[in-house]
Amino acid sequence: MALVKKTVVDKVEGYMKDIVGFEGLYAITKDGKVWSYPKEAHNNLKGKWLSNDKSSRYHQVSLMKDGVKYKRTIHKLVATAFCEGFDDSLQVNHIDGDKLNNNATNLEWISASENRLHSWRTGLQTATDAHKASARKQGIARRLFSDVQVREIRILPHFGKTQRNIAAMFNTSQAVINYILTGKTYKEIM
Secondary structure, eight states: OHHHHHHHHHHTBTTEEEOTTSTTTEEEETTSOEEEOOBGGGTBSSOEEEOOBOSSSSOEEEEEETTEEEEEEHHHHHHHHHOSOOOTTOEEEETTSOTTOOOGGGEEEEOHHHHHHHHHHTTSSOOOHHHHHHHHHTTOTTOOSOHHHHHHHHHGGGGTOOHHHHHHHTTSOHHHHHHHHTTSSOTTOO
16 A cells, blocks of 8 residues: 555655645645545555546535545645645635636635735626616615725725726726725715
8 A cells, every 4th residue: 555655656746745634645736636545445446536526616526534525625725735825814816817727836825805806807706787786776876896896995005006006906997996095986885
């Protein structure tokens, strides 16, 4: 058993690392492939590559430990193993916006706020019919931004962003951003 395990690991040294919390049971590659080490009790004497569950918006894999099944997202396993800056308070961002590209070079750890801004900048997030319906319900039918977006816009200058930078991030004019920052619009949102 140990001989097979060592041989596989030697072939991909630096390319594959044990999955945190599942050391000696499973490993992950830089491009998101999951290796199951040999297990005599499960008729897996040579080890095998696991297939990903692609039924949700993020690829997942099922891992077994002590008779308990755990579902884990591939991008988080790759980022934990290969990307610097892990912290429980951070999220994994797909730099190119493609949720299926789980290569370590395409992943980074960022805050939830930065992740939301990235989704707006890359066009992954847009004003939905639900945003617009919510605005109409509140009597503000011409609103371009949700309450969350307005709060983010108001925070960004504290991080050194200019009105022009913010306007580009949200695909609007600098004048619209100025009105939001000076309280001329969206007055009810603190």
